[in-house]
Amino acid sequence: MTTVGGSEPMQTWCPSGDAHTQESVVLGVRSGQDGGVVYLADPVPASEVLGEVPEGIEPRRILRFASHCVSDCVNRRGADCTLVERVLSRPVAREDGSVPRCHLRTRCQWWTQTGIAACLRCPAVSTRHRADDTLAELVADPATTQEQLDAWIAASP
Secondary structure: OEEOOOOOEEOOEEOOOOOOOOOOEEEEEEEOOOOEEEEEEEEEEHHHHHHHOOOOOOHHHHEEEEEEOOOOOOOEEOOEEHHHHHHOOOOOOOOOOOOOOOOOHHHEHHHHHHOHHHHOOHHHOOOOOOOOOHHHHHHHOOOOOHHHHHHHHHHOO
């Protein structure tokens, strides 16, 4: 959590959050062949949407969820999110340098921690990735170090 004006803590949100927590909202819908996220203009409670996902389809396959950042998350190191640090190793999803419209930004842990750098990559982040996407697997794994990511990227064609 960060503080607001040096006083009370502000609850930050994870843009790659759990769909099943009480506060979870749908951040966006996965779209197109690349599976990029198209952000919703306004948050929709996940509880209102999960029942509409057809049986047999993993909700994270078609939706991105946001939920509160929590101190016991495997991606936390103190007040920082190590997942966003790994996400920054991914290519920029928005080549034009524009920041996607996002209802979460003012409360987003990734924005708070890294600013526009995370926003430029966020549309390409998947909470459920293809098994043959080694970079996505490395980024998602909390045990992956920056050195491992750099080595994999340097060795890639």
